[in-house]
Amino acid sequence: MTGQERKRPVIVVLGSIIMDLTALAETMPQAGQTVVGDLFYTLPGGKGANQAVAAARLGAEVRMVGRVGDDPFGAALLDGLRSEGIDISGVAVDPDNASGVAMIWLDSSRENRIVAVYGANLASDQTQLRAVERALDGADALLLQLETPPALTLQAASAARQRGVRVVWDPAPAQIAPPDIHTAADVLTPNQTEASMLSGVEVTDLASASDAAARLRAMGAPVAIVKLGEEGAYYASTDESGHVPAFSVEAVDTVAAGDAFGAAFAVAAAEGISLGESVRFGAAAGALAVTVPGAQAAMPSRADVERLLASVG
Numbered sequence: 496m497t498g499q500e501r502k503r504p505v506i507v508v509l510g511s512i513i514m515d516l517t518a519l520a521e522t523m524p525q526a527g528q529t530v531v532g533d534l535f536y537t538l539p540g541g542k543g544a545n546q547a548v549a550a551a552r553l554g555a556e557v558r559m560v561g562r563v564g565d566d567p568f569g570a571a572l573l574d575g576l577r578s579e580g581i582d583i584s585g586v587a588v589d590p591d592n593a594s595g596v597a598m599i600w601l602d603s604s605r606e607n608r609i610v611a612v613y614g615a616n617l618a619s620d621q622t623q624l625r626a627v628e629r630a631l632d633g634a635d636a637l638l639l640q641l642e643t644p645p646a647l648t649l650q651a652a653s654a655a656r657q658r659g660v661r662v663v664w665d666p667a668p669a670q671i672a673p674p675d676i677h678t679a680a681d682v683l684t685p686n687q688t689e690a691s692m693l694s695g696v697e698v699t700d701l702a703s704a705s706d707a708a709a710r711l712r713a714m715g716a717p718v719a720i721v722k723l724g725e726e727g728a729y730y731a732s733t734d735e736s737g738h739v740p741a742f743s744v745e746a747v748d749t750v751a752a753g754d755a756f757g758a759a760f761a762v763a764a765a766e767g768i769s770l771g772e773s774v775r776f777g778a779a780a781g782a783l784a785v786t787v788p789g790a791q792a793a794m795p796s797r798a799d800v801e802r803l804l805a806s807v808g
Contacts, residue, residue, distance in 0.1 A: 504765035506550040506758070507630045507660070509560045509623065509651045510543015511616040511642035512576070512586065513595035514568040515750070515790050521603045539575040540597055540790035541616070542640040542667060545751045549758035549780065549794040550638070551579045555765070558630040560585035560623050561643070562615040564594035569615070575791065585626035589615040595642075605748040605785075611642070611668070619643045627651045631658050635765035638757060639664040639680070645673040652679040661764065665757045666693060678715035682764075684757050685711075686722040701738055704729040708736070720760070720774055722753055722781070730774045739775045742782035742803060751790040756781035759800065779803045 519534040543561055551557045559581050563569035565588050572594060576583050592615040600608045624647055631637065637655040639648050639662065652662045656679075664680035666672045669688040676693070677683070687698040694710040696703055704721040708731040711719035718732040727741040759780030763773035779800045787793035 502766055504550075504555045504635045504762050505558070505633055506547075506555045506636050506638060506761055506765070507558045507560065507627065507634045507655075508543050508547040508550070508638045509627050509643060509648065510546060510638065510640045511541035511595055511613060512544040512559075512561045512563050512572050513539075513541030513597050513611065513613070513616065513642075514572060515540035515597045515599055517599040517601065517750075517789070519601045523600055523602050523608060536789070538789040538792055539572050540751065541572075541595060542642050542665065542751075542754050543638070544572065544576060545754035545790045545794065546638045546640075546665075546758040547576065547581050548579050548791040549755045550762055551581050552794050553759055553762045553780070553797045553800065555762050556582075558582040558585060558634070560626045560630055562587045562589050562592075562619045562623065564588070564592055564615045565590045566594055568594035568596065582630075585623070585630050587622055587626075589618055592618045599750060601748050601750075605746050607748060607750050609668075613642060616642055617644060619647055621647075623647060624650050624654070628654050631655055631660050634658075634660050636661045636663055636761040638761055641666055641668060641670055641672060649673050649675055649679055656681070661761070663757060663761045663764075665753060667753060677711060680716060682718040682720065682760070683711055683716045684720045684722060684753070684760065686753055687724070690721045698723075701726060701729060705731070705736070718770065722756060724749075728756070728774055728778050730770060732770055735770055737771050739771070739778045742779055742807065744782045744786050746785040747788050749785050750788075751793055752781040752784045754790070755784035755794055758794075776800065776804070
């Protein structure tokens, strides 16, 4: 689609809003060990907020729903979302719980290890559900993760599907997901670890990703997309299935690549792009995200994604 023909999607995000505290070191410390780091920086993150920023930069109208603490981190996180043109009227300020934080360690290969303390995010309740219900008016997609209370997230998914709004659920971070997640979502987008946990199929390569996607669909997921990192992504629905190879880029860190993927996929699908091409659009956004340090700072623009797609034909 050209820019004039393209419909501007409306994307609702229920999810986490977190301040990322990131340290870079050549090696990770062992128990009882101290290592000298090379760099430290603080940037806004949270899977929900990352997806919201990504969708906004890709041209969508974005409505964010969540909760932050009544503290300096919370104020900074809201300022960051507001600066991206995101509607934050559905974000509550919690006087009783601190804003969520994530402590991220990056090694020399830029692989990450994360300790997340979700704070106000896990205090999300029926106030956020009502905010989601209001935000769903005229929406094309609802993006979900696993950093808000599972029961609330399931209720939000149900509210969206009752209104005919596509539910794109990234079951991350890897943990025991709600038992109804397979049937609650229109699209599941797990990575290898999450797909293994949800399907019972150990995902180690493309063949096992295909098996896991088939298993997820048999369990009730209309569309399953298994993200394979450097191997790209495998997708399956009733009508089509296939593999999208990874794009060749120079990785700086892998933080939030999955968030960029999910948001980009949702935007493309809402614009009426085919499943396979929407997965490819998501893979391009995810690839670009690893070329820039940080989470929200790494979310690519529409122009950058289209430039990468055009460069590989």
